[in-house]
Amino acid sequence: MRTAAIELVVNGTRRAIASEGEASLLSVLRDEIGLTGAKYGCGEGQCGACTVLIDGVPRRSCITKVWSVAGKAITTIEGIERDGALHPLQEAFLVEDALQCGYCTSGMIVSGVGLLKTNPHPSDAEILEFMEGNICRCGTYPRILAAIRRAAAGNGGVR
Amino acid sequence: MRRGGEVELAQDAALKRTATTANAKSPELAAVNFELERYEFGEPAVHHFELQRRDFFKAMGGGVAILVAAGRPLAAAVVAQESGGRRRRGDEDLPENIGAWLHVGEDGGITVFTGKVEIGQNIRTSLAQAVAEELRVSVASIRMNMGDTAHVPFDMGTFGSRSTPTMGLQLRRAAATAKDVLIDLAAKKWTVVRDGLVADDGRVRDPRSGRAATYAELAAGQQFAETIPEEDPLIAPAKWTVAGKSIAKVEGRDFVTGAHRYASDMVLPGMLYAKIVRPSAFGASLVSVDAKEAKAMDGVTCVVDGDFIGVAAPSEYLAGQAAKKIHAEWKSSPQPSSDGIFEYLKTHRGKGQDYDEPRPHIAGSLEAGLAAAEVKLRQNYTAAYIAHSPLEPRAAAAEWKDGALTVWTGTQRPFAVRDALAEAFHLSADRVRVLVPDMGSGYGGKHTPESAIEAARLAKAAGKPVKLVWSREEEFTWAYFRPAALIEISSGVSRDGRITAWEFHNYNSGTSGIETPYDISNQRIEFHGSDSPLRQGSYRGLAATANHFARETHMDELARAVTMDALEFRRRNLKDARLLAVLEAAAKAFGWSERKKEDGRGFGIAGGTEKGGYVAACADVRVDRASGEVKVERLLSAFECGAIVNPEHLSNQVEGAMVMGLGGALFEAIAFADGRITNPHFAQYRVPRFSDMPKTESVLVDRKDLPSAGAGETPIVGVAPAIGNAIFDATGVRLRAMPLVPDGLHVGKS
Numbered sequence: 001m002r003t004a005a006i007e008l009v010v011n012g013t014r015r016a017i018a019s020e021g022e023a024s025l026l027s028v029l030r031d032e033i034g035l036t037g038a039k040y041g042c043g044e045g046q047c048g049a050c051t052v053l054i055d056g057v058p059r060r061s062c063i064t065k066v067w068s069v070a071g072k073a074i075t076t077i078e079g080i081e082r083d084g085a086l087h088p089l090q091e092a093f094l095v096e097d098a099l100q101c102g103y104c105t106s107g108m109i110v111s112g113v114g115l116l117k118t119n120p121h122p123s124d125a126e127i128l129e130f131m132e133g134n135i136c137r138c139g140t141y142p143r144i145l146a147a148i149r150r151a152a153a154g155n156g157g158v159r
Numbered sequence: 160m161r162r163g164g165e166v167e168l169a170q171d172a173a174l175k176r177t178a179t180t181a182n183a184k185s186p187e188l189a190a191v192n193f194e195l196e197r198y199e200f201g202e203p204a205v206h207h208f209e210l211q212r213r214d215f216f217k218a219m220g221g222g223v224a225i226l227v228a229a230g231r232p233l234a235a236a237v238v239a240q241e242s243g244g245r246r247r248r249g250d251e252d253l254p255e256n257i258g259a260w261l262h263v264g265e266d267g268g269i270t271v272f273t274g275k276v277e278i279g280q281n282i283r284t285s286l287a288q289a290v291a292e293e294l295r296v297s298v299a300s301i302r303m304n305m306g307d308t309a310h311v312p313f314d315m316g317t318f319g320s321r322s323t324p325t326m327g328l329q330l331r332r333a334a335a336t337a338k339d340v341l342i343d344l345a346a347k348k349w350t351v352v353r354d355g356l357v358a359d360d361g362r363v364r365d366p367r368s369g370r371a372a373t374y375a376e377l378a379a380g381q382q383f384a385e386t387i388p389e390e391d392p393l394i395a396p397a398k399w400t401v402a403g404k405s406i407a408k409v410e411g412r413d414f415v416t417g418a419h420r421y422a423s424d425m426v427l428p429g430m431l432y433a434k435i436v437r438p439s440a441f442g443a444s445l446v447s448v449d450a451k452e453a454k455a456m457d458g459v460t461c462v463v464d465g466d467f468i469g470v471a472a473p474s475e476y477l478a479g480q481a482a483k484k485i486h487a488e489w490k491s492s493p494q495p496s497s498d499g500i501f502e503y504l505k506t507h508r509g510k511g512q513d514y515d516e517p518r519p520h521i522a523g524s525l526e527a528g529l530a531a532a533e534v535k536l537r538q539n540y541t542a543a544y545i546a547h548s549p550l551e552p553r554a555a556a557a558e559w560k561d562g563a564l565t566v567w568t569g570t571q572r573p574f575a576v577r578d579a580l581a582e583a584f585h586l587s588a589d590r591v592r593v594l595v596p597d598m599g600s601g602y603g604g605k606h607t608p609e610s611a612i613e614a615a616r617l618a619k620a621a622g623k624p625v626k627l628v629w630s631r632e633e634e635f636t637w638a639y640f641r642p643a644a645l646i647e648i649s650s651g652v653s654r655d656g657r658i659t660a661w662e663f664h665n666y667n668s669g670t671s672g673i674e675t676p677y678d679i680s681n682q683r684i685e686f687h688g689s690d691s692p693l694r695q696g697s698y699r700g701l702a703a704t705a706n707h708f709a710r711e712t713h714m715d716e717l718a719r720a721v722t723m724d725a726l727e728f729r730r731r732n733l734k735d736a737r738l739l740a741v742l743e744a745a746a747k748a749f750g751w752s753e754r755k756k757e758d759g760r761g762f763g764i765a766g767g768t769e770k771g772g773y774v775a776a777c778a779d780v781r782v783d784r785a786s787g788e789v790k791v792e793r794l795l796s797a798f799e800c801g802a803i804v805n806p807e808h809l810s811n812q813v814e815g816a817m818v819m820g821l822g823g824a825l826f827e828a829i830a831f832a833d834g835r836i837t838n839p840h841f842a843q844y845r846v847p848r849f850s851d852m853p854k855t856e857s858v859l860v861d862r863k864d865l866p867s868a869g870a871g872e873t874p875i876v877g878v879a880p881a882i883g884n885a886i887f888d889a890t891g892v893r894l895r896a897m898p899l900v901p902d903g904l905h906v907g908k909s
C-alpha cells in the first residue's frame with residue numbers, strides 16, 4: 001500500500017506531488033508544478049518535445065510515469081539557465097537562429113545539453129545519432145546542428 | 160457583403176485559387192450546430208470600425224496614431240459604394256476599413272497593432288524591424304500587438320505568403336508617416352520650417368540650432384490620428400539601415416529558456432483539462448452513449464450534445480480516465496481508402512462542391528502543336544494527401560465571464576475563429592475575444608476553429624475555464640490535409656528542344672502554380688475539382704508543390720527524350736528572366752555544369768514560380784541499390800522574392816521549406832481506409848529527422864528594385880522534382896508519385 005505522497009526534485013527544489021502516480025511526468029511538470037517549458041508534441045515518445053534530464057540523462061517525460069522518478073534529479077529547460085545566465089547551448093541557439101516557431105526548442109536544448117554532458121566534443125555523426133528522436137517540424141535541423149557544434153567548440157558546453 | 164475580404168481576394172489571384180480548393184469534408188460539430196467547412200476559407204465578417212476619435216484615444220492614451228486603410232484604392236471605392244451614404248463621415252469618425260495601425264504614445268512608446276500572427280515565420284521581428292527602420296528607433300523599442308481581436312483591426316488571416324509583402328509595406332508606410340508627423344510637430348514647436356529637421360534615435364533634431372525633442376515630448380498632449388495617404392515616400396531598400404540586415408529574433412530568449420507561453424501552455428485560475436471523445440470514423444453519427452460512470456467522477460464535467468462528446472476534469476490524467484469511461488456507439492458508412500484514391504478522384508468529380516471550377520487556360524492550338532512535335536510524351540503524376548502536423552497540436556483555452564467569451568488559441572485566422580465562436584454560441588462578435596500567442600507553427604494547417612469551439616463548449620458547461628490540447632492522433636486525424644493530386648500531362652517537343660504543345664490536367668489538388676512559366680505557344684491547362692474523401696485545405700505551397708512536381712519532372716523527361724541537358728532545355732523554353740536568373744544562380748552555386756556522374760549517384764534540377772517568388776533547386780542524391788536506401792546528400796535552392804528584408808531569416812525560411820519539402824518528396828503520405836486515418840502517429844507517418852538532412856544551401860537573389868514578396872511557401876516547390884530527377888539520373892528509374900520513395904527504392908526487384 002502506497003500512501004506517502006510522491007516527492008520530486010525538480011531543478012534542485014524538492015516538491016510534494018498531489019497528482020496520481022500513474023500520471024505522466026510531463027503533465028505533472030506542466031500542470032501541477034507550472035513548468036510549461038517541456039512541451040507536448042506526441043505523448044508517445046516519438047518527438048522529443050517533452051525531453052527533460054533525469055539524473056543528467058535525457059528522457060521523454062510524456063512516457064515517464066511520475067512515480068518512477070520520485071527522488072531523482074529532474075532538470076527541465078527552466079533549470080538550464082542559471083542565475084540569469086544562459087547555458088552556452090542556449091546562447092548558441094540564438095546566435096545560429098536555430099529556431100522558427102520554437103516549439104521543439106526546449107526539447108532540442110535539453111537533449112543537446114544531455115549529449116554535451118557525456119560527450120563534450122561530439123562528431124557530427126554522434127550529434128545526429130543522439131538527436132534523432134527530436135523532431136523539428138519547421139526544419140531547422142541544420143541550424144540546430146550548427147548550434148550544438150558551436151556550443152561544443154566553446155568549452156564543450158561547459159559554462 | 161464581403162467588402163474588405165473580397166477586395167483582397169480579387170486582388171490576389173493566388174488567394175482566390177486557394178479558396179477554390181478549400182471545400183472540405185469536415186467532421187460535424189452538431190453539438191453547436193456549426194459547419195466547419197464554411198469557415199475553412201469563409202468570408203471575413205464585415206468590420207465595422209466606428210470608433211470615435213475620442214474613444215480611440217481613450218483606449219490608446221494620447222499621442223500620434225497612424226491608421227492604414229485596408230485594401231487601399233479598390234477597397235476605398237467598394238466601401239464608399241456599399242455603405243451608400245449609410246455611414247456618416249464626419250470629421251470625428253475614423254475610417255472603417257483599417258488594416259493596421261501604429262501608435263506613438265505620450266511616453267514615446269511605439270506600438271504596432273496588427274491582426275497578423277506569429278507562426279514561426281518570424282513576422283513579429285520582421286514587422287518590428289520595418290517600423291524601426293522608418294522611425295529610426297531600435298527594434299527592441301517597438302511593441303507588437305498581434306492577433307488580439309479586441310485590440311487589433313480586422314485581418315483575413317496569416318497565410319498565402321501575404322504577411323510580409325502587404326503588412327510589411329503598410330506598416331512601413333505608417334511608420335514613415337508617423338515620422339513625418341513628429342517632424343511637423345517639432346517644426347511647429349520650434350516655429351521653424353520642417354526641411355532640414357532630422358529624425359533619428361527616437362528624437363527629432365534641428366542640426367541648425369542643435370535643438371532636439373524626443374518622440375515622447377512631441378507626442379505628449381496630442382490626439383493626432385491620420386489615415387495614411389496613398390503614396391508616401393519610402394526609404395529605398397538600398398538605403399535600409401536596419402531592415403536589410405539580420406537581427407536577432409525578438410523575444411528569442413523566451414524561446415530558448417522555455418518561458419514563452421504558447422496557447423497550449425495557458426494556465427487560467429481554476430482551469431480544467433478537456434478531452435474529446437471522437438467518432439469512430441469520418442462522418443459517423445452517434446447511435447448511443449453511456450456517460451454515467453464519467454459523470455459520476457469527482458470534479459468531472461461531461462457534455463453530450465448531438466454528436467459532440469467531451470469531458471473536462473481537474474487534471475489531464477483524470478480527463479483521460481473520464482473519457483475512457485464513456486461508451487459510445489457510432490454508425491458510419493463505407494468510404495474510399497488511400498489505395499486506388501487517384502482513380503477515385505478522377506472519376507468522382509466535384510460532387511457536393513459549391514464553387515465554380517475556373518475555366519481552362521487555353522492558348523494556340525494543341526492539335527497544331529502536337530502535329531509540329533517530333534517527340535510526344537504523355538504521363539501521369541500523383542501526390543498523396545499529407546498532414547501539416549505542426550509540432551504544437553491544435554490547442555485552446557477558453558474562459559467565460561458575464562456571458563462574454565475569451566479564447567487563447569493557435570490559429571492563423573483569429574477573426575475567423577472569433578466569428579465562428581460568435582456564431583456557434585449565438586453571441587455578437589464583440590462578446591468574443593480571441594488572442595493568439597505566438598504559436599507552434601501551422602504551415603497553413605491552423606485556419607479552422609475546432610479546438611476553440613470545443614474548449615469553449617466545455618468551459619460553458621463546466622462554468623470554469625477549460626483548456627484543450629489535441630493529441631497527436633487527433634491532430635493527424637481531425638485536422639485537414641494537403642489535397643491529393645492526380646496530374647495528367649501530354650506534350651510535344653521538337654528535336655531541337657522547343658516545346659510545341661502542353662496539355663496539363665490537375666484533378667483535386669488545385670490551381671496554385673498550375674500555369675507553366677515556359678514559353679509555349681499551344682497550351683491547355685485545366686483544373687478539375689473532385690469529391691475528396693478527406694477534409695482538405697491550405698498547406699504551405701498548396702497545389703503548387705504537386706503542380707511543380709509534375710511539370711518539372713515532365714520537363715526532365717522531355718529533356719532526356721531529346722538528349723539535352725536539363726538546364727539547357729529549360730533555357731531554350733524560357734523567356735521569364737527572373738526564373739532564368741534563379742536557375743542560373745542555382746546551377747552556378749551547385750556546380751551543375753561540373754557535376755560528375757558516379758554509379759548510384761545522380762543530380763537533378765527544377766525550378767518554378769509562385770506567389771511572386773522564384774525558386775530553383777538542385778539535388779545530389781545517392782542510391783544504395785542493395786538496400787534501396789535513397790539519401791539526398793545535398794540540396795541547394797536559389798530564391799528570389801524581390802527586395803530582401805532580413806537575409807538571415809529569409810535563409811532560415813528557405814532552408815525550412817527545403818526540409819519540409821523533403822518529407823513530402825520522399826516519404827510523407829497519409830494512409831486511410833473507411834473514414835479512418837491508419838497511420839496517425841509519428842512512428843507510422845514518417846517526417847524528416849536529423850539523419851535525413853542533406854547539406855542544405857540557400858542562395859538568395861536580392862532584387863532591391865522589386866517589392867518584397869512572401870517567402871514562406873514558394874521555396875518548397877522545387878524540392879520534390881529536383882530529387883526525383885536526381886534519382887532518375889542515378890538509377891534510370893523514373894518516379895512519378897509523391898512521395899517518391901516511401902519504402903526506399905527497389906530497382907530491379909519485385
Ligand code: FES
Pocket residue numbers: 039040041042043044045046047048049050051060061062063
Ligand atoms: S511529447 Fe514526449 S516524445 Fe513527443
Ligand code: FES
Pocket residue numbers: 098099100101102103104105135136137138139140279550599600
Ligand atoms: S522550430 Fe518549429 S518545430 Fe522546431
